[in-house]
Amino acid sequence: MRIIRSIPEMQKISGALKRKGVTIGFVPTMGALHEGHLSLIRQSRKENDITIVSIFVNPIQFGPQEDLKNYPRYFKKDVFLCQKEKVDFIFYPQANRMYPENFKTSVEVKELGKVLCGVSRPNHFCGVTTVVTKLFNIVQPAAAYFGQKDAQQATIIRRMVDDLNMPLKIKVMATVRDPDGLALSSRNIYLNRQERQDSLVLSKALGLAREMIRHGQRNAFSIIARMKALISSKRSAKIDYIAIVDSQTLKPVNTVKGNCLITLAVRFGKTRLIDNLKTGKKIGDRSHLFSRVRSSAK
Protein backbone atom coordinates (compact mmCIF):
# COMPACT_ATOMS: atom_id res chain seq x y z
CA MET A 1 0.00 0.00 0.00
CA ARG A 2 1.28 3.46 -0.88
CA ILE A 3 0.30 6.75 0.71
CA ILE A 4 0.19 9.57 -1.83
CA ARG A 5 0.08 13.15 -0.57
CA SER A 6 0.74 15.00 -3.83
CA ILE A 7 -2.22 15.78 -6.09
CA PRO A 8 -0.21 15.69 -9.37
CA GLU A 9 1.43 12.41 -8.32
CA MET A 10 -1.91 10.76 -7.54
CA GLN A 11 -3.33 12.02 -10.84
CA LYS A 12 -0.31 10.74 -12.73
CA ILE A 13 -0.58 7.29 -11.14
CA SER A 14 -4.33 7.08 -11.83
CA GLY A 15 -3.93 8.30 -15.39
CA ALA A 16 -1.21 5.75 -16.08
CA LEU A 17 -3.33 2.94 -14.58
CA LYS A 18 -6.32 4.03 -16.64
CA ARG A 19 -4.30 4.05 -19.85
CA LYS A 20 -3.29 0.47 -19.05
CA GLY A 21 -6.95 -0.52 -18.78
CA VAL A 22 -6.76 -1.07 -14.99
CA THR A 23 -10.10 -0.36 -13.27
CA ILE A 24 -9.90 1.82 -10.19
CA GLY A 25 -12.41 1.56 -7.34
CA PHE A 26 -12.55 4.67 -5.18
CA VAL A 27 -13.71 5.20 -1.60
CA PRO A 28 -13.67 8.90 -0.67
CA THR A 29 -13.60 9.41 3.11
CA MET A 30 -12.86 12.01 5.77
CA GLY A 31 -10.90 9.38 7.71
CA ALA A 32 -11.82 8.13 11.20
CA LEU A 33 -12.68 4.94 9.38
CA HIS A 34 -15.27 2.56 10.77
CA GLU A 35 -16.94 -0.63 9.56
CA GLY A 36 -19.17 1.42 7.25
CA HIS A 37 -16.13 2.64 5.34
CA LEU A 38 -14.57 -0.83 5.43
CA SER A 39 -17.69 -2.32 3.82
CA LEU A 40 -17.22 0.15 0.95
CA ILE A 41 -13.55 -0.79 0.63
CA ARG A 42 -14.41 -4.50 0.54
CA GLN A 43 -17.01 -3.94 -2.17
CA SER A 44 -14.56 -1.88 -4.18
CA ARG A 45 -11.93 -4.61 -3.91
CA LYS A 46 -14.44 -7.17 -5.17
CA GLU A 47 -15.39 -5.12 -8.19
CA ASN A 48 -12.16 -3.44 -9.34
CA ASP A 49 -8.52 -4.17 -10.11
CA ILE A 50 -7.23 -1.69 -7.56
CA THR A 51 -8.75 0.34 -4.74
CA ILE A 52 -7.90 3.90 -3.76
CA VAL A 53 -9.13 5.40 -0.47
CA SER A 54 -8.94 9.17 -0.01
CA ILE A 55 -8.66 10.62 3.47
CA PHE A 56 -9.43 14.32 3.44
CA VAL A 57 -11.37 16.36 5.98
CA ASN A 58 -12.86 18.75 3.46
CA PRO A 59 -13.02 22.24 4.99
CA ILE A 60 -15.54 23.69 2.50
CA GLN A 61 -18.29 21.28 3.51
CA PHE A 62 -18.25 22.47 7.13
CA GLY A 63 -20.24 25.51 8.25
CA PRO A 64 -18.56 28.22 10.34
CA GLN A 65 -20.20 26.91 13.54
CA GLU A 66 -19.51 23.27 12.76
CA ASP A 67 -16.93 20.75 13.96
CA LEU A 68 -14.13 21.13 11.37
CA LYS A 69 -11.49 21.67 14.05
CA ASN A 70 -12.65 18.83 16.28
CA TYR A 71 -13.56 16.37 13.54
CA PRO A 72 -11.88 13.09 14.57
CA ARG A 73 -8.52 12.49 12.88
CA TYR A 74 -6.89 9.11 13.40
CA PHE A 75 -4.57 8.87 10.45
CA LYS A 76 -2.33 6.11 11.86
CA LYS A 77 -5.30 3.92 12.73
CA ASP A 78 -6.82 4.61 9.30
CA VAL A 79 -3.59 3.56 7.60
CA PHE A 80 -3.56 0.36 9.66
CA LEU A 81 -7.15 -0.44 8.71
CA CYS A 82 -6.55 0.28 5.01
CA GLN A 83 -3.48 -1.92 5.03
CA LYS A 84 -5.46 -4.72 6.64
CA GLU A 85 -8.14 -4.37 3.96
CA LYS A 86 -5.46 -4.49 1.23
CA VAL A 87 -6.16 -1.02 -0.10
CA ASP A 88 -3.68 -0.19 -2.89
CA PHE A 89 -3.34 3.58 -2.40
CA ILE A 90 -4.33 6.06 0.27
CA PHE A 91 -4.70 9.54 -1.21
CA TYR A 92 -4.05 12.01 1.59
CA PRO A 93 -3.89 15.56 0.18
CA GLN A 94 -3.36 18.80 2.08
CA ALA A 95 -6.17 21.36 2.33
CA ASN A 96 -4.02 24.23 1.06
CA ARG A 97 -3.20 22.23 -2.06
CA MET A 98 -6.80 21.24 -2.66
CA TYR A 99 -7.90 24.86 -2.21
CA PRO A 100 -5.10 27.24 -3.16
CA GLU A 101 -5.56 30.94 -2.49
CA ASN A 102 -7.23 31.85 -5.79
CA PHE A 103 -9.62 28.88 -5.84
CA LYS A 104 -12.96 30.03 -7.28
CA THR A 105 -14.91 27.11 -8.76
CA SER A 106 -17.94 25.34 -7.36
CA VAL A 107 -20.10 22.45 -8.50
CA GLU A 108 -23.66 22.61 -7.27
CA VAL A 109 -26.77 20.49 -7.64
CA LYS A 110 -29.57 23.02 -7.36
CA GLU A 111 -32.61 22.39 -5.13
CA LEU A 112 -31.45 18.97 -3.87
CA GLY A 113 -28.80 20.57 -1.68
CA LYS A 114 -31.13 23.10 -0.07
CA VAL A 115 -33.63 20.73 1.59
CA LEU A 116 -33.37 18.31 4.56
CA CYS A 117 -29.79 18.62 5.88
CA GLY A 118 -29.29 21.57 3.52
CA VAL A 119 -31.61 23.73 5.64
CA SER A 120 -29.34 23.72 8.68
CA ARG A 121 -26.16 23.21 6.61
CA PRO A 122 -26.67 25.64 3.68
CA ASN A 123 -23.27 25.27 1.96
CA HIS A 124 -22.58 21.68 2.95
CA PHE A 125 -23.61 19.86 -0.21
CA CYS A 126 -21.99 22.39 -2.52
CA GLY A 127 -18.78 21.68 -0.59
CA VAL A 128 -19.35 17.96 -1.02
CA THR A 129 -20.06 18.05 -4.76
CA THR A 130 -17.10 20.35 -5.36
CA VAL A 131 -14.62 18.17 -3.49
CA VAL A 132 -16.04 14.94 -4.94
CA THR A 133 -15.64 16.36 -8.47
CA LYS A 134 -12.04 17.24 -7.68
CA LEU A 135 -11.35 13.80 -6.21
CA PHE A 136 -12.96 12.05 -9.19
CA ASN A 137 -10.80 14.07 -11.57
CA ILE A 138 -7.67 13.23 -9.59
CA VAL A 139 -8.38 9.54 -8.95
CA GLN A 140 -10.26 8.83 -12.23
CA PRO A 141 -12.16 5.83 -10.87
CA ALA A 142 -14.38 3.40 -12.77
CA ALA A 143 -16.61 3.23 -9.68
CA ALA A 144 -16.95 5.20 -6.44
CA TYR A 145 -18.51 3.90 -3.22
CA PHE A 146 -20.72 5.81 -0.78
CA GLY A 147 -22.78 4.83 2.25
CA GLN A 148 -26.56 4.86 2.34
CA LYS A 149 -26.37 6.50 5.79
CA ASP A 150 -25.66 9.75 3.94
CA ALA A 151 -28.71 9.27 1.73
CA GLN A 152 -29.08 12.89 0.63
CA GLN A 153 -25.41 13.01 -0.27
CA ALA A 154 -25.80 9.82 -2.32
CA THR A 155 -28.83 11.21 -4.18
CA ILE A 156 -27.02 14.47 -4.91
CA ILE A 157 -23.84 12.76 -6.10
CA ARG A 158 -25.78 10.41 -8.37
CA ARG A 159 -27.59 13.44 -9.85
CA MET A 160 -24.30 15.29 -10.35
CA VAL A 161 -22.61 12.32 -12.01
CA ASP A 162 -25.57 11.87 -14.37
CA ASP A 163 -25.93 15.58 -15.11
CA LEU A 164 -22.24 16.14 -15.79
CA ASN A 165 -21.75 12.82 -17.62
CA MET A 166 -18.91 11.85 -15.31
CA PRO A 167 -17.43 8.63 -16.69
CA LEU A 168 -17.86 6.42 -13.62
CA LYS A 169 -20.42 4.43 -11.64
CA ILE A 170 -21.75 5.41 -8.22
CA LYS A 171 -22.39 2.52 -5.83
CA VAL A 172 -24.31 3.12 -2.64
CA MET A 173 -23.87 0.47 0.04
CA ALA A 174 -26.16 -0.34 2.96
CA THR A 175 -25.72 1.48 6.26
CA VAL A 176 -23.64 -0.48 8.75
CA ARG A 177 -24.86 -0.39 12.37
CA ASP A 178 -23.65 -1.17 15.84
CA PRO A 179 -25.25 -4.34 17.23
CA ASP A 180 -27.78 -2.20 19.12
CA GLY A 181 -28.88 -0.43 15.94
CA LEU A 182 -27.02 2.89 15.95
CA ALA A 183 -25.83 3.73 12.43
CA LEU A 184 -22.04 3.95 12.38
CA SER A 185 -20.66 7.47 12.05
CA SER A 186 -17.30 9.01 12.80
CA ARG A 187 -19.23 11.51 14.90
CA ASN A 188 -20.63 8.87 17.28
CA ILE A 189 -17.52 9.27 19.45
CA TYR A 190 -18.75 12.74 20.42
CA LEU A 191 -21.71 11.20 22.31
CA ASN A 192 -21.57 10.89 26.09
CA ARG A 193 -23.00 7.83 27.78
CA GLN A 194 -26.55 9.18 28.14
CA GLU A 195 -26.62 10.55 24.59
CA ARG A 196 -25.27 7.27 23.20
CA GLN A 197 -28.11 5.47 25.01
CA ASP A 198 -30.73 7.98 23.83
CA SER A 199 -29.47 7.86 20.24
CA LEU A 200 -30.83 4.32 19.89
CA VAL A 201 -34.20 5.98 19.47
CA LEU A 202 -33.26 6.88 15.88
CA SER A 203 -33.07 3.32 14.56
CA LYS A 204 -36.08 2.47 16.73
CA ALA A 205 -38.10 5.27 15.14
CA LEU A 206 -37.15 4.04 11.67
CA GLY A 207 -38.07 0.49 12.73
CA LEU A 208 -41.40 1.81 13.94
CA ALA A 209 -41.99 3.49 10.57
CA ARG A 210 -41.20 0.26 8.81
CA GLU A 211 -43.61 -1.67 11.00
CA MET A 212 -46.36 0.89 10.37
CA ILE A 213 -45.82 0.59 6.61
CA ARG A 214 -45.79 -3.20 6.85
CA HIS A 215 -49.13 -3.01 8.58
CA GLY A 216 -50.56 -0.92 5.77
CA GLN A 217 -50.05 2.65 6.96
CA ARG A 218 -49.31 4.87 3.96
CA ASN A 219 -49.98 8.31 5.38
CA ALA A 220 -46.67 10.11 5.71
CA PHE A 221 -47.94 12.55 8.34
CA SER A 222 -49.15 9.77 10.63
CA ILE A 223 -45.86 7.95 10.37
CA ILE A 224 -43.84 11.11 11.01
CA ALA A 225 -46.06 12.01 13.98
CA ARG A 226 -45.44 8.65 15.67
CA MET A 227 -41.68 8.88 14.97
CA LYS A 228 -41.63 12.39 16.38
CA ALA A 229 -43.41 11.32 19.55
CA LEU A 230 -41.00 8.46 20.07
CA ILE A 231 -37.86 10.51 19.49
CA SER A 232 -39.13 13.40 21.61
CA SER A 233 -39.48 11.03 24.57
CA LYS A 234 -35.68 11.15 24.94
CA ARG A 235 -34.66 14.17 26.93
CA SER A 236 -31.31 14.77 25.14
CA ALA A 237 -32.90 14.53 21.64
CA LYS A 238 -33.57 17.72 19.67
CA ILE A 239 -35.18 16.99 16.32
CA ASP A 240 -33.73 18.86 13.33
CA TYR A 241 -36.08 17.18 10.85
CA ILE A 242 -38.02 13.99 10.19
CA ALA A 243 -39.22 13.66 6.62
CA ILE A 244 -40.55 11.20 4.08
CA VAL A 245 -39.42 12.21 0.62
CA ASP A 246 -39.15 10.88 -2.91
CA SER A 247 -35.72 9.27 -3.00
CA GLN A 248 -34.70 11.00 -6.23
CA THR A 249 -36.30 14.44 -6.05
CA LEU A 250 -36.09 14.64 -2.23
CA LYS A 251 -39.53 16.30 -2.27
CA PRO A 252 -41.88 15.44 0.62
CA VAL A 253 -44.59 12.90 -0.15
CA ASN A 254 -48.03 12.68 1.43
CA THR A 255 -48.43 9.00 0.72
CA VAL A 256 -45.72 6.36 1.04
CA LYS A 257 -45.44 4.53 -2.26
CA GLY A 258 -42.62 3.65 -4.63
CA ASN A 259 -39.10 4.63 -3.74
CA CYS A 260 -39.26 6.85 -0.71
CA LEU A 261 -36.73 7.82 1.85
CA ILE A 262 -37.69 8.11 5.51
CA THR A 263 -34.97 10.34 6.79
CA LEU A 264 -34.12 12.24 9.94
CA ALA A 265 -31.54 14.42 11.66
CA VAL A 266 -31.53 14.75 15.42
CA ARG A 267 -29.16 16.47 17.81
CA PHE A 268 -28.03 14.78 21.01
CA GLY A 269 -26.26 17.47 22.97
CA LYS A 270 -23.87 19.04 20.48
CA THR A 271 -23.82 16.02 18.19
CA ARG A 272 -26.02 15.96 15.14
CA LEU A 273 -26.81 12.44 13.91
CA ILE A 274 -28.59 11.36 10.75
CA ASP A 275 -30.22 8.10 9.74
CA ASN A 276 -32.66 6.90 7.11
CA LEU A 277 -34.61 4.02 5.68
CA LYS A 278 -35.46 3.35 2.06
CA THR A 279 -38.89 2.05 1.16
CA GLY A 280 -40.28 0.78 -2.12
CA LYS A 281 -40.65 -2.50 -3.89
CA LYS A 282 -37.26 -2.55 -5.49
CA ILE A 283 -35.22 -0.71 -2.96
CA GLY A 284 -37.07 -1.72 0.19
CA ASP A 285 -35.73 -5.23 -0.06
CA ARG A 286 -32.20 -3.95 -0.14
CA SER A 287 -32.52 -1.60 2.80
CA HIS A 288 -31.15 -4.18 5.23
CA LEU A 289 -32.19 -2.21 8.24
CA PHE A 290 -30.62 -3.96 11.21
CA SER A 291 -29.41 -6.80 9.01
CA ARG A 292 -25.77 -5.74 8.97
CA VAL A 293 -24.03 -5.15 12.25
CA ARG A 294 -20.50 -4.29 13.11
CA SER A 295 -18.40 -7.37 13.61
CA SER A 296 -17.19 -7.22 17.18
CA ALA A 297 -13.50 -8.17 17.03
CA LYS A 298 -11.94 -5.18 15.26
Next chain:
Amino acid sequence: MRIIRSIPEMQKISGALKRKGVTIGFVPTMGALHEGHLSLIRQSRKENDITIVSIFVNPIQFGPQEDLKNYPRYFKKDVFLCQKEKVDFIFYPQANRMYPENFKTSVEVKELGKVLCGVSRPNHFCGVTTVVTKLFNIVQPAAAYFGQKDAQQATIIRRMVDDLNMPLKIKVMATVRDPDGLALSSRNIYLNRQERQDSLVLSKALGLAREMIRHGQRNAFSIIARMKALISSKRSAKIDYIAIVDSQTLKPVNTVKGNCLITLAVRFGKTRLIDNLKTGKKIGDRSHLFSRVRSSAK
Protein backbone atom coordinates in the same frame (compact mmCIF):
# COMPACT_ATOMS: atom_id res chain seq x y z
CA MET B 1 -14.71 10.62 -40.10
CA ARG B 2 -17.63 9.51 -37.96
CA ILE B 3 -20.51 11.64 -36.71
CA ILE B 4 -21.65 10.58 -33.23
CA ARG B 5 -24.99 11.84 -31.95
CA SER B 6 -25.37 9.62 -28.88
CA ILE B 7 -23.77 10.74 -25.62
CA PRO B 8 -23.18 7.20 -24.26
CA GLU B 9 -21.72 6.10 -27.60
CA MET B 10 -19.29 9.03 -27.71
CA GLN B 11 -18.30 8.38 -24.10
CA LYS B 12 -17.77 4.68 -24.81
CA ILE B 13 -15.58 5.42 -27.83
CA SER B 14 -13.51 7.99 -25.92
CA GLY B 15 -13.15 5.70 -22.90
CA ALA B 16 -12.00 2.80 -25.09
CA LEU B 17 -9.49 5.04 -26.88
CA LYS B 18 -8.19 6.35 -23.58
CA ARG B 19 -7.72 2.84 -22.20
CA LYS B 20 -5.62 2.07 -25.28
CA GLY B 21 -3.39 5.05 -24.51
CA VAL B 22 -4.62 7.04 -27.53
CA THR B 23 -4.47 10.82 -26.91
CA ILE B 24 -7.59 12.75 -27.82
CA GLY B 25 -7.48 16.39 -28.88
CA PHE B 26 -10.83 18.18 -28.49
CA VAL B 27 -12.24 21.27 -30.16
CA PRO B 28 -15.60 22.24 -28.62
CA THR B 29 -17.63 24.48 -30.96
CA MET B 30 -21.13 25.76 -31.57
CA GLY B 31 -20.71 25.02 -35.28
CA ALA B 32 -20.78 27.67 -38.01
CA LEU B 33 -17.09 26.89 -38.30
CA HIS B 34 -14.66 29.49 -39.59
CA GLU B 35 -10.90 29.73 -39.94
CA GLY B 36 -10.59 30.38 -36.20
CA HIS B 37 -12.07 26.96 -35.45
CA LEU B 38 -10.02 25.38 -38.21
CA SER B 39 -6.80 26.73 -36.68
CA LEU B 40 -7.78 24.96 -33.43
CA ILE B 41 -8.47 21.73 -35.31
CA ARG B 42 -5.11 21.91 -37.07
CA GLN B 43 -3.30 22.47 -33.80
CA SER B 44 -5.16 19.57 -32.21
CA ARG B 45 -4.23 17.29 -35.10
CA LYS B 46 -0.57 18.25 -34.70
CA GLU B 47 -0.51 17.46 -30.99
CA ASN B 48 -2.78 14.41 -30.57
CA ASP B 49 -3.44 10.96 -31.98
CA ILE B 50 -7.04 11.73 -32.84
CA THR B 51 -9.19 14.87 -32.93
CA ILE B 52 -12.82 15.20 -31.88
CA VAL B 53 -14.86 18.31 -32.73
CA SER B 54 -18.14 18.89 -30.91
CA ILE B 55 -20.89 20.90 -32.57
CA PHE B 56 -23.48 21.94 -30.04
CA VAL B 57 -25.35 25.23 -29.77
CA ASN B 58 -25.54 25.24 -25.99
CA PRO B 59 -28.90 26.70 -24.92
CA ILE B 60 -27.92 27.43 -21.30
CA GLN B 61 -25.23 29.91 -22.27
CA PHE B 62 -27.71 32.16 -24.07
CA GLY B 63 -29.74 34.77 -22.19
CA PRO B 64 -33.52 35.00 -22.75
CA GLN B 65 -33.09 38.04 -25.03
CA GLU B 66 -30.16 36.59 -26.95
CA ASP B 67 -29.77 34.93 -30.33
CA LEU B 68 -30.20 31.21 -29.51
CA LYS B 69 -32.89 30.74 -32.15
CA ASN B 70 -31.08 32.65 -34.85
CA TYR B 71 -27.58 31.46 -34.05
CA PRO B 72 -26.12 30.32 -37.42
CA ARG B 73 -26.39 26.57 -38.00
CA TYR B 74 -24.61 25.16 -41.05
CA PHE B 75 -24.19 21.53 -40.13
CA LYS B 76 -23.54 20.24 -43.65
CA LYS B 77 -20.90 22.85 -44.30
CA ASP B 78 -19.34 22.14 -40.90
CA VAL B 79 -19.18 18.42 -41.71
CA PHE B 80 -17.52 19.23 -45.02
CA LEU B 81 -14.93 21.43 -43.34
CA CYS B 82 -14.19 18.87 -40.62
CA GLN B 83 -13.78 16.16 -43.23
CA LYS B 84 -11.38 18.34 -45.15
CA GLU B 85 -9.37 18.93 -41.97
CA LYS B 86 -9.26 15.18 -41.31
CA VAL B 87 -11.18 15.37 -38.04
CA ASP B 88 -11.75 11.83 -36.66
CA PHE B 89 -15.11 12.33 -34.92
CA ILE B 90 -17.77 15.00 -34.87
CA PHE B 91 -19.77 14.84 -31.64
CA TYR B 92 -23.21 16.29 -32.38
CA PRO B 93 -25.51 15.76 -29.39
CA GLN B 94 -29.12 16.85 -29.00
CA ALA B 95 -30.04 19.54 -26.48
CA ASN B 96 -32.74 17.43 -24.81
CA ARG B 97 -30.19 14.69 -24.18
CA MET B 98 -27.58 17.08 -22.86
CA TYR B 99 -30.19 18.69 -20.58
CA PRO B 100 -32.90 16.19 -19.68
CA GLU B 101 -35.92 17.41 -17.76
CA ASN B 102 -34.54 16.89 -14.25
CA PHE B 103 -31.12 18.40 -14.98
CA LYS B 104 -29.99 20.36 -11.91
CA THR B 105 -26.20 20.69 -11.80
CA SER B 106 -24.06 23.71 -12.53
CA VAL B 107 -20.35 24.41 -12.55
CA GLU B 108 -19.43 27.98 -11.81
CA VAL B 109 -16.26 29.99 -11.50
CA LYS B 110 -17.17 32.70 -9.04
CA GLU B 111 -16.30 36.36 -9.65
CA LEU B 112 -14.59 35.78 -13.02
CA GLY B 113 -17.94 35.15 -14.70
CA LYS B 114 -19.61 38.28 -13.34
CA VAL B 115 -17.33 40.95 -14.81
CA LEU B 116 -16.77 42.19 -18.41
CA CYS B 117 -19.12 40.16 -20.64
CA GLY B 118 -20.71 38.72 -17.50
CA VAL B 119 -22.31 42.08 -16.69
CA SER B 120 -24.57 42.07 -19.75
CA ARG B 121 -24.67 38.23 -19.93
CA PRO B 122 -25.17 37.22 -16.28
CA ASN B 123 -25.60 33.44 -16.75
CA HIS B 124 -23.47 33.04 -19.84
CA PHE B 125 -20.24 31.79 -18.31
CA CYS B 126 -21.98 29.43 -15.90
CA GLY B 127 -23.62 27.92 -18.99
CA VAL B 128 -20.23 27.67 -20.66
CA THR B 129 -18.41 26.05 -17.73
CA THR B 130 -21.28 23.61 -17.20
CA VAL B 131 -21.39 22.46 -20.83
CA VAL B 132 -17.61 22.34 -21.13
CA THR B 133 -17.42 20.13 -18.02
CA LYS B 134 -20.02 17.81 -19.57
CA LEU B 135 -18.19 17.72 -22.90
CA PHE B 136 -14.84 17.04 -21.21
CA ASN B 137 -16.39 14.14 -19.28
CA ILE B 138 -17.91 12.71 -22.45
CA VAL B 139 -14.92 13.20 -24.76
CA GLN B 140 -12.17 12.69 -22.13
CA PRO B 141 -9.54 14.63 -24.04
CA ALA B 142 -5.86 14.99 -23.24
CA ALA B 143 -6.03 18.57 -24.54
CA ALA B 144 -8.81 20.99 -25.47
CA TYR B 145 -8.45 23.98 -27.79
CA PHE B 146 -10.04 27.41 -27.43
CA GLY B 147 -9.64 30.73 -29.23
CA GLN B 148 -8.06 33.80 -27.69
CA LYS B 149 -10.88 35.89 -29.17
CA ASP B 150 -13.02 34.64 -26.27
CA ALA B 151 -10.39 35.71 -23.75
CA GLN B 152 -12.66 35.80 -20.70
CA GLN B 153 -13.96 32.34 -21.55
CA ALA B 154 -10.39 31.07 -21.86
CA THR B 155 -9.40 32.56 -18.49
CA ILE B 156 -12.48 31.07 -16.82
CA ILE B 157 -12.00 27.63 -18.34
CA ARG B 158 -8.34 27.54 -17.34
CA ARG B 159 -9.34 28.48 -13.79
CA MET B 160 -12.04 25.79 -13.73
CA VAL B 161 -9.70 23.10 -15.04
CA ASP B 162 -7.06 24.02 -12.44
CA ASP B 163 -9.55 24.31 -9.59
CA LEU B 164 -11.32 21.03 -10.34
CA ASN B 165 -8.11 19.16 -11.24
CA MET B 166 -9.53 18.14 -14.59
CA PRO B 167 -7.02 15.75 -16.18
CA LEU B 168 -6.38 17.65 -19.41
CA LYS B 169 -4.50 20.61 -20.88
CA ILE B 170 -6.15 23.79 -22.11
CA LYS B 171 -4.57 25.37 -25.18
CA VAL B 172 -5.56 28.85 -26.22
CA MET B 173 -4.75 29.77 -29.82
CA ALA B 174 -4.34 33.22 -31.34
CA THR B 175 -7.36 35.03 -32.73
CA VAL B 176 -7.76 34.60 -36.47
CA ARG B 177 -8.81 37.72 -38.38
CA ASP B 178 -10.18 38.72 -41.73
CA PRO B 179 -7.52 40.43 -43.88
CA ASP B 180 -8.95 43.83 -42.89
CA GLY B 181 -8.52 43.06 -39.18
CA LEU B 182 -11.99 41.97 -38.01
CA ALA B 183 -11.71 39.03 -35.60
CA LEU B 184 -13.50 36.02 -37.04
CA SER B 185 -16.78 35.16 -35.31
CA SER B 186 -19.78 33.11 -36.31
CA ARG B 187 -21.80 36.21 -35.46
CA ASN B 188 -20.09 38.41 -38.08
CA ILE B 189 -22.67 37.25 -40.64
CA TYR B 190 -25.31 39.24 -38.73
CA LEU B 191 -23.60 42.51 -39.71
CA ASN B 192 -25.00 44.60 -42.54
CA ARG B 193 -22.63 46.35 -44.90
CA GLN B 194 -22.34 49.55 -42.90
CA GLU B 195 -21.93 47.69 -39.61
CA ARG B 196 -19.29 45.41 -41.14
CA GLN B 197 -17.40 48.52 -42.26
CA ASP B 198 -17.78 50.22 -38.88
CA SER B 199 -16.70 47.08 -37.00
CA LEU B 200 -13.15 47.52 -38.26
CA VAL B 201 -12.82 50.16 -35.59
CA LEU B 202 -12.44 47.40 -32.98
CA SER B 203 -9.15 46.04 -34.24
CA LYS B 204 -8.07 49.61 -34.99
CA ALA B 205 -8.77 50.62 -31.39
CA LEU B 206 -6.73 47.67 -30.14
CA GLY B 207 -3.95 48.58 -32.56
CA LEU B 208 -4.07 52.13 -31.22
CA ALA B 209 -3.77 50.79 -27.66
CA ARG B 210 -0.78 48.73 -28.69
CA GLU B 211 0.89 51.70 -30.32
CA MET B 212 0.30 53.85 -27.23
CA ILE B 213 1.88 51.16 -25.04
CA ARG B 214 4.79 50.82 -27.45
CA HIS B 215 5.39 54.53 -27.13
CA GLY B 216 5.50 54.28 -23.35
CA GLN B 217 1.93 55.00 -22.28
CA ARG B 218 1.12 52.91 -19.21
CA ASN B 219 -1.96 54.70 -17.88
CA ALA B 220 -4.97 52.46 -18.45
CA PHE B 221 -7.47 55.33 -18.29
CA SER B 222 -5.66 57.33 -20.98
CA ILE B 223 -5.54 54.32 -23.28
CA ILE B 224 -9.20 53.46 -22.70
CA ALA B 225 -10.21 57.10 -23.28
CA ARG B 226 -8.50 57.18 -26.68
CA MET B 227 -10.04 53.82 -27.66
CA LYS B 228 -13.45 55.04 -26.57
CA ALA B 229 -13.15 58.19 -28.64
CA LEU B 230 -12.11 56.23 -31.70
CA ILE B 231 -14.88 53.64 -31.41
CA SER B 232 -17.53 56.26 -30.63
CA SER B 233 -16.70 57.99 -33.91
CA LYS B 234 -18.61 55.19 -35.68
CA ARG B 235 -22.30 55.90 -35.70
CA SER B 236 -23.47 52.27 -35.50
CA ALA B 237 -21.15 51.43 -32.58
CA LYS B 238 -22.57 51.20 -29.06
CA ILE B 239 -19.87 50.43 -26.51
CA ASP B 240 -20.72 47.74 -23.95
CA TYR B 241 -17.33 47.94 -22.25
CA ILE B 242 -13.68 48.71 -22.88
CA ALA B 243 -11.40 47.50 -20.11
CA ILE B 244 -7.81 46.77 -19.26
CA VAL B 245 -7.63 43.95 -16.74
CA ASP B 246 -5.21 41.48 -15.23
CA SER B 247 -5.37 38.50 -17.56
CA GLN B 248 -5.83 36.00 -14.72
CA THR B 249 -7.96 37.80 -12.15
CA LEU B 250 -9.82 39.93 -14.76
CA LYS B 251 -9.62 42.83 -12.30
CA PRO B 252 -9.13 46.30 -13.81
CA VAL B 253 -5.62 47.69 -13.64
CA ASN B 254 -4.62 51.34 -13.40
CA THR B 255 -1.21 50.77 -14.91
CA VAL B 256 -0.41 48.50 -17.83
CA LYS B 257 2.32 46.10 -16.76
CA GLY B 258 2.80 42.34 -16.84
CA ASN B 259 0.11 40.18 -18.36
CA CYS B 260 -2.87 42.38 -19.07
CA LEU B 261 -5.81 42.00 -21.32
CA ILE B 262 -7.16 44.96 -23.28
CA THR B 263 -10.65 43.82 -23.98
CA LEU B 264 -13.87 45.23 -25.37
CA ALA B 265 -17.43 44.46 -26.34
CA VAL B 266 -19.29 46.71 -28.76
CA ARG B 267 -22.69 46.45 -30.38
CA PHE B 268 -23.15 47.22 -34.05
CA GLY B 269 -26.89 47.26 -34.55
CA LYS B 270 -28.14 44.10 -32.92
CA THR B 271 -24.80 42.35 -33.15
CA ARG B 272 -22.50 42.30 -30.15
CA LEU B 273 -18.84 41.79 -31.05
CA ILE B 274 -15.88 41.19 -28.76
CA ASP B 275 -12.17 41.49 -29.31
CA ASN B 276 -9.05 41.74 -27.19
CA LEU B 277 -5.32 42.10 -27.10
CA LYS B 278 -2.88 40.57 -24.63
CA THR B 279 0.01 42.62 -23.33
CA GLY B 280 3.01 41.63 -21.25
CA LYS B 281 6.55 40.52 -21.83
CA LYS B 282 5.80 36.86 -22.26
CA ILE B 283 2.39 36.94 -23.79
CA GLY B 284 2.64 40.18 -25.73
CA ASP B 285 5.02 38.60 -28.20
CA ARG B 286 2.56 35.83 -28.92
CA SER B 287 -0.46 38.05 -29.39
CA HIS B 288 -0.02 38.12 -33.17
CA LEU B 289 -2.45 40.97 -33.61
CA PHE B 290 -2.98 41.20 -37.36
CA SER B 291 -0.30 38.59 -37.98
CA ARG B 292 -2.71 35.78 -38.85
CA VAL B 293 -5.29 36.39 -41.51
CA ARG B 294 -7.86 34.19 -43.09
CA SER B 295 -6.49 32.46 -46.14
CA SER B 296 -8.60 33.69 -49.02
CA ALA B 297 -9.40 30.56 -51.02
CA LYS B 298 -11.83 28.74 -48.73
